[in-house]
Amino acid sequence: EPEVTQTPSHQVTQMGQEVILRCVPISNHLYFYWYRQILGQKVEFLVSFYNNEISEKSEIFDDQFSVERPDGSNFTLKIRSTKLEDSAMYFCASSELQSMNTEAFFGQGTRLTVV
């Protein structure tokens, strides 16, 4: 069964450093998303991406964040200068379409720890 894969599974970084979280969406999917879950809190939407551009972003997704699809398979989330409060599980997701009744499939997540 096709799945969304994320690397690394766990990333520890020092405050102020840049991190890149990587995702390989399901191959025939066209829409890509990043969500995050801070420990003990809800899963929160960060950004959606389609046709090589951001289609929607939340207020969390500030100038420190960026996304890219550098090639035909990878989808990355970059945090330019990490803060302690960026520590969370980051989930990548993809969906085939964005129309009615189309579910998003999630990866297993990357646990980001900022120290």
Add this chain to the structure above:
Amino acid sequence: DQQVKQNSPSLSVQEGRISILNCDYTNSMFDYFLWYKKYPAEGPTFLISISSIKDKNEDGRFTVFLNKSAKHLSLHIVPSQPGDSAVYFCAASARGGSEKLVFGKGTKLTVNP
């Protein structure tokens, strides 16, 4: 701003019985609702969904009911199995699909053998 609320943080049921997980929402623009299951150290796994034009959707042991007037949906699992033990998230979208899902806090279901 809790647009999607799961008021029960946990639920415990006996194997073979029915599990009922509840979810309430406040945004009347939501038109697509999904349930995800999540095991520790894994990502959310899609379980079942329902669009706002329906009031029931069934898939095997899983049935989702939607009451639009009450802004309430529920997930029924019958019969419950120990392997169903996980955290269940209710999610909603105002876009008809999966963009910008708004999640509830989750309900931890424990099915006892």
